[in-house]
Amino acid sequence: MGILQSTPVSDVSGLEAERSLLRKKRAARLRQAWMALLFLAPAALFLLVFVYLPSFVALAIAFFHYHLGGASSPYIGMTNFSDALQFNIFQKSLLNTGYYALLMVPSILIVSVCLALLLNRVGTYYNFLRTLVLLPYATPAVGTAIGWLWIFNPTYGLANGFLHWLGLPVSGWLQSPRMAMPSIAIYSLWHGVGFDVIIVLAAIAGLPKQMLEAAAVDGASAWKRFWKVTLPLISPTMFFILIITTIGTLQSFSQIYALSGGTGGPEYSTMTTLLLIYDTAFKYSHLSYGSAMAILMVIVIIVLTLTQRYASKRFVFYQ
Amino acid sequence: MARALKKIPRPVFGLLIGLSFLLPLYFTLVTSLDTKADVFRFPPHLTFDWQWSVYARAWHMFRWPMYFGNTVLIAAVTIALALTTSILAAYALSFIEFRGRNLVFSLILLVLMIPAEAHLIPNYITLAKMNLVDTYWAQILPYGASVFGIFLLRQFFLTLPKDYWEAARMDGCGHLRFLWSVALPQCKPILFTIGLYIFIGSWNSLMWPLMVTQSHHVQPVEVALARFLDGNSVDWRRLSAASVFTTLPVVIMFLIFQKHIIRGISRGEGVKG
Incomplete structure (x- = not known):
């Protein structure tokens, strides 16, 4: 029986073989897809539950008067949004956040490039200096903010001592409504710029040596070499830093919370939108109202990011 | 001014800059060791008085060992969870062929563009519905997947020769075994870097633990320190001492592992905060 059945008629079997090969291939591809799904599932689950879906939920609950627990949550349309837009502290918080970003972004860009150029030498000594500049980045914000609160103390602090x-003339620093936000920016610059210095250093290290050497041979001064060769070549990196610093400053919380004693004061001068959202949603349990503010904030962030991306096409030099 | 600056040799100027970054930490240490009279002296001084007694007082006011334990526990479980999910996802994105692979990767990277504001409140609601508010899990689960981790690991996996996998498959080796016995052992340094980042992030996080915890026995060091700051806002020596002993573990870790951290930043160029 077995022998009879397996006796092949040659060309039919060729077709069969081809078909079965195809089937096998398809089965293999399907198996691969299942495997991929299985491997991706855990990470996807967390990202879906805690990042993607919540972003839509935030949009949804902003239209309701949402309560946790049994109470009913009536639909109230755009009320939360219009309330937020008319709320003077929310308006102030948006301006404050913008002001903070305006202080932070240019100073991070300029200081990171200057420090990178200064520290762009090989050797243990310069590695040590890089370590010093990066060290604050690893420190927890509340812990180091305590030190800075004392540095900024108007009567006894190091800042006024300097x-x-x-x-x-001495300054009121964190206790003066005019200087409070710049003081926080000084702290944040100290805390975060080391990270960007390392990125710029990595970009400079990856530059083609011949180009800089050729410019030097042609008699271009160090100043000119920087503006005409180095800066255009690292402009993609600078653009990257621009984007992450913008997003990062708009999401700053720890340093502002710690340096303003959790109040956003004095006189709401350091009340950022994120701090206000935190207060609204968690101190006063207005989850929907807080969500509406968050959505408005996200819209601002998206518009800003897209504008920067658009502008980059003109100013960034991609090789 | 500019000409005067130019005359300073680079190593000296570099040192001045480096020390100025260290100064705030140094000044905190000085303040914590001051005598009571010396704290309130203007202009401030930069020499040590070696008054250790304030450390003991600051240490005994709060249950610091418990908070340290909480921070370490939360960080450790977050690292284990996030590394596991990242390894699996990164492997699928580099070694398994399937349609839509690039799309999936783009969707994962898109997470970096979604600001935290968007999902804070819904995440709180989710955890409330799961009855997890005010627990360790509330501080762990939202960080169960690390986009930075997936990104770095995928980049590394793509540098491994495809022949390895072809050869292993010929020998009848499956994906899971190949991952475990061939791919993983080679990416230990990267796993370490990612773990370090998650650790620093976890140690330094403040807003989320503030939102989802009220009970002291599940709170991390940073939240406790913020509360300590609220309650002792006049005693600068005590505050500085608390600042020193809560910051020191991270500083020591940074100094030991700085090479990994710098490598992570230069390579990943991915995530800040």
């Missing part, structure tokens, strides 16, 4: 030593 101004005094230079013969300059």
Whole structure:
């Protein structure tokens, strides 16, 4: 029986073989797809539950008067949005957040490039200096904010001690509504710029040596070499830093919370939108109202990011 | 001014900059060791008085060992969870052929563009519905997947020769075994870097633990320190001492592992905060 059945008629079997090969291939591809799904599932689950879906949920609950627990949650349309837009502290918080970003982004860009150019040498000594510049980045914000609160103390602090030593007028720093936000920006620059210095250093290290050497041979000054060769070549990296710093500053919380004592003061001068959302949703349990503010904030962030992306096409030099 | 700056040799100027970054930490240490009279002296001084007694007082006011334990526990479980999910996902995105692979990867990277504001409140609601508010899990689960981790690991997996996998498959080896015995052992340094980042992020996180915890016995060090700051806002020596002993573990870790951290930043160029 077995022998009879398996006796082949040659060309039919060729077709069969081809078909079965195809079937096998398809089965294999299907198996691969299942495998991929299985491997991706855990990460996808977390991202779906805690990032993707919640983003839509935030949009949805902003239209309701949402309560946790048994109470009913009536639909109230755009009320939360219009309330937020008319709320003077929300308006102020948007301006404050923008002001903070305006202080942070240019200073991060400029200081990171300057420090990178300064530290762009090989050797243990410069590695050590890089370590010093990066160290604050690893420190927890509340912990180091305590030190800075004391540095910024108007009566006994190091900051005024320094101004005094230079013969300059002293400042109220965090206790002055005008200087509070710049003071926080100084802290954040100290805390975060090391990260960007390392990125710029990596970009500079990857530059083609011949180009810089050729420019030097042609008699271009160091200043000119930087503006005409180095900066255009690292412009994609600078653009990357621009984007992450913008997004990062718009999401800053720890340093602002710690340096303003959790209040956003004095006189709401450091009340950022994120701090206000935190207060609204968690201190006062207005989850829907907080969500509406968050959505408005996200719209601002998206518009900003897209604008920057559009602008980059003109200013960034891609090789 | 500019000309005067130019005259300073680079190593000296570099050192001045480096020390100025260290100064705030140094000043905190000085303040914590001051005598009571010396704290309130203007202009401030930068020499040590070696008054250790304030450390003991700051240490005994709060249950710091418990908070340290919480922070380490939360960080450790987050690392284990996030590394597991990242390894599996990154492997699928580099070694398994399937349609839509690039699309899936783009969708994962898209997460980086979604600001935290968007999902804070819904995540709180989700955890409330799961009855997990005010637990360790509330501080762990939202960080169960690390886009940074997936990104770095995928990049590394793609550098491994495809022949390895072809040869292993010929020998009848499956994906899981190949991952475990061939791919993983080679990416230990990267796993370490990712773990370090998650650890630093976890140690430094403040907003989320503030939102989802009220009970002291599940709170991490940073939240406890923020509360300590609220309650002791006049005693600067005590505050500085608390600042020193809560910051020191991270600083020591940074100094030991800085090479990995710098490599992570230069390579990943991915995530800040």
